[in-house]
């Protein structure tokens with residue numbers, strides 16, 4: 001068969017874009033060669049509906065081993081008693097948890113999307129806001145941080161069945177122990193969505209949700225630096241609180257409900273090539289090098305925030321504890337959309353983002369979100385973070401001046417020249 005040059009040329013073009021540019025999108029990262037190799041392997045050819053040892057297809061002996069290794073490594077990495085590595089994405093992981101714990105119309109309490117939450121935490125444009133009855137908590141206007149007393153008040157008033165602790169754009173550590181007190185006070189199930197800071201949590205740099213939250217979901221491709229995908233975990237399995245019994249009359253375990261919610265409830269065949277890539281990424285994450293990487297991500301994010309504040313940029317909450325931050329551009333006379341577009345012309349990739357209490361629409365926004373996970377994988381350190389802030393500022397101050405944007409792109413390309421995507 002003829003090689004599909006049309007697509008391979010585009011893949012090469014994307015490779016060049018990634019190599020020459022500065023990747024500051026907080027949810028992105030660069031995987032290792034071996035993670036990429038597994039993701040592009042013959043495992044993509046295999047159907048394996050079911051779970052290791054209990055499949056609906058023949059010939060699953062090899063993928064059974066692969067999936068079991070992925071599960072075991074994830075358990076070791078996060079200190080979890082239960083792991084399901086099959087969700088195709090973070091959204092699928094959250095869908096499966098809701099499917100296992102809720103019936104349509106049930107109330108859920110999540111982090112407001114416009115304050116830093118995720119679509120799947122109850123947004124009206126997402127299945128989570130259409131199928132369930134969402135109420136929200138958010139950050140304080142003056143401080144940009146969560147006020148746990150207020151979350152308690154909302155929970156007491158609204159009596160949600162499920163509470164979601166976690167965010168897509170929140171730069172502060174989350175107090176999962178406090179969330180558990182709130183959940184227990186109203187008899188709610190507590191789910192942590194650690195998609196963004198999972199890599200830092202795995203290495204003990206941020207608060208650990210596992211002892212406090214009933215269920216923990218994550219993506220595998222952000223700070224965790226694995227292939228695109230999702231995962232569901234529990235620190236400890238427990239009897240389901242919904243009275244769902246087995247044939248012998250005993251209560252079904254939550255693990256059993258979650259497994260059924262993923263398959264057959266929500267997905268068909270698992271992506272065993274991606275599960276192999278997850279296993280490799282978890283193996284990498286278990287090493288000391290990964291701890292050094294996460295410490296550098298944290299140091300780089302702090303350096304970015306410090307340099308931005310020094311240049312008069314408002315960071316929501318004033319700084320960062322993790323890999324990311326939200327920049328409020330309302331004092332800079334530029335929208336998030338214009339900033340994103342100008343930065344892209346200068347080969348710097350960020351995403352526009354609503355800021356808390358934003359008056360602009362989600363298509364325009366007043367902010368941008370940036371993160372340090374990807375640039376740290378490329379080997380950049382604190383000194384380069386200061387250079388990056390100089391470049392961002394040059395773009396934002398001259399966003400309509402094409403000559404300046406081109407000159408900044410040249411500087412970006414020089415900074416990134418001869419750096420592989422993944423520095424071992």
Ligand code: PLP
Pocket residue numbers: 027088089090091092094117118120166167168193194195196219229230
């Ligand atoms: N949960 C959070 C907190 C996220 O930030 C994201 C992705 O950005 C997701 C879930 C969804 O992940 P995916 O894009 O893999 O569906």
